[in-house]
Amino acid sequence: GNNADVRHFLRDDDLSPAEQEEVLVLAAEMKKDRFGHRPFEGPKTVAVLFDKPSARTRVSFHVGIGELGGLPLIVDGVSTLMGRGEPVEDIARVLDRQVAAIVWRTSGQELIETMAANSAVPVVNALTDEFHPCQILADLQTVRERLGRTAGLTLAYVGDGANNMANSYLLGGATAGMHVRIGAPVGYQPDAVVLARAAAIAATTGGSVVSVSDPVAAVQGAQVVAADTWVSMGQDGKDDRVRDLMPYQVNAELLAHADGDAVVLHCLPAYRGNEITADVLEGPRSAVWDQAENRLHAQKALLHWLVTRP
Numbered sequence: 001g002n003n004a005d006v007r008h009f010l011r012d013d014d015l016s017p018a019e020q021e022e023v024l025v026l027a028a029e030m031k032k033d034r035f036g037h038r039p040f041e042g043p044k045t046v047a048v049l050f051d052k053p054s055a056r057t058r059v060s061f062h063v064g065i066g067e068l069g070g071l072p073l074i075v076d077g078v079s080t081l082m083g084r085g086e087p088v089e090d091i092a093r094v095l096d097r098q099v100a101a102i103v104w105r106t107s108g109q110e111l112i113e114t115m116a117a118n119s120a121v122p123v124v125n126a127l128t129d130e131f132h133p134c135q136i137l138a139d140l141q142t143v144r145e146r147l148g149r150t151a152g153l154t155l156a157y158v159g160d161g162a163n164n165m166a167n168s169y170l171l172g173g174a175t176a177g178m179h180v181r182i183g184a185p186v187g188y189q190p191d192a193v194v195l196a197r198a199a200a201i202a203a204t205t206g207g208s209v210v211s212v213s214d215p216v217a218a219v220q221g222a223q224v225v226a227a228d229t230w231v232s233m234g235q236d237g238k239d240d241r242v243r244d245l246m247p248y249q250v251n252a253e254l255l256a257h258a259d260g261d262a263v264v265l266h267c268l269p270a271y272r273g274n275e276i277t278a279d280v281l282e283g284p285r286s287a288v289w290d291q292a293e294n295r296l297h298a299q300k301a302l303l304h305w306l307v308t309r310p
């Protein structure tokens with residue numbers, strides 16, 4: 001159904017800088033008092049739909065909705081919900097009369113936009129080909145824990161600069177006032193529209209965004225260095241991608257150009273020896289397990305904020 005007042009989280013810039021800050025403060029509170037926030041008691045049910053594989057997203061939403069006092073309804077969308085070719089519009093109108101929110105991992109961004117346009121309850125993007133905004137909330141929470149702030153810090157993401165993580169670092173990092181640098185070769189650089197949107201946000205938050213092809217220039221002095229798989233779900237041409245992106249591997253040599261206390265992020269799953277070496281992933285600068293845990297806290301805060309907003 002329609003509800004003009006309902007808020008969705010389909011891309012990182014669906015939260016204003018002040019709202020993102022609010023959610024991250026709440027996420028820290030959720031982590032400190034993990035079992036003390038039960039706004040979904042009743043219970044409210046949250047549907048969590050998957051069209052692609054998932055470990056972290058599946059576990060963190062399932063556990064988190066339960067900890068909020070709610071009921072998780074986890075569904076593999078392709079095989080059950082929409083397996084008879086039913087339009088997204090119809091699924092939205094069936095779900096929104098019974099659940100408090102809809103969380104969806106799918107392929108095209110236009111699918112989740114259609115879901116949101118037809119849903120009277122909040123719709124949350126649990127990864128599309130274009131964006132992974134819940135991951136960025138967890139990453140920003142991790143940076144705040146490690147470095148005390150986000151504004152003014154430089155975050156360098158090297159690798160596939162055109163994927164969902166790159167887009168979300170651009171939008172979400174700019175929203176958080178960060179200086180976001182993408183290091184990617186020609187053919188893997190960010191979409192001009194996303195880059196321009198991120199630049200416009202950065203102009204209001206004191207951050208900045210830039211895309212460069214030199215991986216050393218990208219990480220030079222950065223306080224945060226981030227990697228992601230070179231082959232995202234649904235992509236093919238694996239061999240070409242590994243060859244093209246090898247100079248962008250996050251290894252000890254590349255990391256030596258970053259700030260001495262740089263925090264290393266990877267949303268996982270990690271492919272050791274491709275986008276990141278095992279020694280860096282398991283090394284003292286790596287925050288990847290905190291990052292994975294923070295999916296839980298950040299998403300609990302986001303769901304609470306979206307569903308119980310006055």
Ligand code: CP
Pocket residue numbers: 053054055056057058127135267268269
């Ligand atoms: N980082 C992340 O979203 O992990 P999953 O794909 O396992 O959910």
Ligand code: NVA
Pocket residue numbers: 127129163164165228229231232233267268269
């Ligand atoms: N870019 C990756 C992220 C996985 C969490 C993918 O879309 O497969």
